Amino acid sequence: MIIINTETIKGLAKDGKRMDLRGMLEYRSPISIDLDISFTAEGSAKVTMGDTVVIAGVKLSIEKTYGDTPDEGGITVNAELLPLSSSEYESGPPGIKAVELARVIDRGIRESKAIDLKKLCVKPGEKAWFITVDIISINDAGNLFDAAGLAALAALRTARFPVVDEKGVIDYKHKTDVKIPIVKEPLPVTVYKVNGQLMVDLTVAEEKAAESRLTVGCDAHGVISALQKGGTTPLSAVEIGHILDIAIEKSSFLRGVLDKFVKA
Amino acid sequence: MAYTQRLDGRKIDELRPMDAKAGVIPNAVGSAYFKIGNTLAYAAVYGPREIFPRFLANPKKGILRCHYGMMPFSGAGERVRPGGSRRSQEISMVIAAALEPVVDLSAFPNAVVDVYIDLPQTDAGTRCAAICAASIALADAGIPMRDMVSAVAMGQVDGTIVADLNYGEESYPAVVSDIPIAMIANTKEITLLQMDGEITKKDLMAALEMAKVATQKIYELQKKALKERFIRE
Numbered sequence: 001m002i003i004i005n006t007e008t009i010k011g012l013a014k015d016g017k018r019m020d021l022r023g024m025l026e027y028r029s030p031i032s033i034d035l036d037i038s039f040t041a042e043g044s045a046k047v048t049m050g051d052t053v054v055i056a057g058v059k060l061s062i063e064k065t066y067g068d069t070p071d072e073g074g075i076t077v078n079a080e081l082l083p084l085s086s087s088e089y090e091s092g093p094p095g096i097k098a099v100e101l102a103r104v105i106d107r108g109i110r111e112s113k114a115i116d117l118k119k120l121c122v123k124p125g126e127k128a129w130f131i132t133v134d135i136i137s138i139n140d141a142g143n144l145f146d147a148a149g150l151a152a153l154a155a156l157r158t159a160r161f162p163v164v165d166e167k168g169v170i171d172y173k174h175k176t177d178v179k180i181p182i183v184k185e186p187l188p189v190t191v192y193k194v195n196g197q198l199m200v201d202l203t204v205a206e207e208k209a210a211e212s213r214l215t216v217g218c219d220a221h222g223v224i225s226a227l228q229k230g231g232t233t234p235l236s237a238v239e240i241g242h243i244l245d246i247a248i249e250k251s252s253f254l255r256g257v258l259d260k261f262v263k264a
Numbered sequence: 265m266a267y268t269q270r271l272d273g274r275k276i277d278e279l280r281p282m283d284a285k286a287g288v289i290p291n292a293v294g295s296a297y298f299k300i301g302n303t304l305a306y307a308a309v310y311g312p313r314e315i316f317p318r319f320l321a322n323p324k325k326g327i328l329r330c331h332y333g334m335m336p337f338s339g340a341g342e343r344v345r346p347g348g349s350r351r352s353q354e355i356s357m358v359i360a361a362a363l364e365p366v367v368d369l370s371a372f373p374n375a376v377v378d379v380y381i382d383l384p385q386t387d388a389g390t391r392c393a394a395i396c397a398a399s400i401a402l403a404d405a406g407i408p409m410r411d412m413v414s415a416v417a418m419g420q421v422d423g424t425i426v427a428d429l430n431y432g433e434e435s436y437p438a439v440v441s442d443i444p445i446a447m448i449a450n451t452k453e454i455t456l457l458q459m460d461g462e463i464t465k466k467d468l469m470a471a472l473e474m475a476k477v478a479t480q481k482i483y484e485l486q487k488k489a490l491k492e493r494f495i496r497e
Contacts (some may be wrong), residue, residue, distance in 0.1 A: 037384060038337055040337060058337070059337045061343065083310070083378070083380050084307075086291050087310050132336070134336040134343075139289045139291050172341050
């Protein structure tokens, strides 16, 4: 059960305080990443951020290339918010929350050209490797965006291509030591505005008290590669400037976590 | 050539290494994971709570609903499309039927207890692992239960009865039968029995006997997981 203390959270936020005594710009700790949590995936990772637990799994397949990009493979990110992970989720096709999560993570990785898709080409105009990253919530205790982005990158870093026989058939039981050609690694940081104050790594109750949010994908050089504003309250340009500063700083913090648990 | 040496070197009645833990999903009322070999199941219990659609409600007692799902990257080969399939629907149904005899929902008329079971990796025996995880999760949730249910896939590979088939044995190039069995821990009554393949009556009876010993080992682990959850130093 999720207890919502919206008014208390808002009141505390005004004074720069939080229910769990964290700083406004402090992530829950420790954040940990478990690798290879699924031997059937080509790469997988489980991120634990406070009580939030998210799994990402990478599957690789060889498909027909697209007509407009005959020399490229592709990447798709999908998200499933399992009813196992919260009483708020129901069985059935992905709801808008899952779709938004998938799209934001997808944008961060694909549109930023984080993967060298040309290197995924097997035979121009015919066949290329396609990557699917599935993000699965195990326990949604808030801040799925940041946890999912971290899990997706960890899974991509650990993924290894499966063996392909001379007929071009994939042997999923055996992996090569070839890695996915990652060019850059954008990590999403979501900054929320609660009662006019900026806050990161919100719990579910805090998310419900928030007015608006901005998810910012940043690579190691502080280059912004994806943005998504949420919530119904507007943000001023000055506020967005503050949010970007926070996001750039926090993405390097999360990158430190990634580097600690996963070899590049 | 009879099947005398198992593919992974186990004794004929030996289970794969197992691990179980209760209380792994804080949002759920009760939860668990259960791992046997490379098959891993997470289970979460939500409820008793209001049932939708309403016409499913039973004014005499609560309803137990199970939802089994494989994660998209959990299969042996290509990615599995998420969402339900005929297979997952049927497995969900037989899991609920396997657990129902031990679950007493008479105190919760018109309500539902939902059990969600999702697997991040699979190597045969998924419905049995799902039942083992679900049974721990229901107990963890404090749902009134008469007993625990423990399940294992027994098998017959080229004339030899073995416990806890793995994927290699399931697809062994000979006459193979795959027999998932769930038993009530203390009475050894059978609450799930399915079979595909070919088997004689004599072999099937032998498999049921071997399952009693195998499920007892699983039951001990399930109890241990629950004790570890509730006993603090």
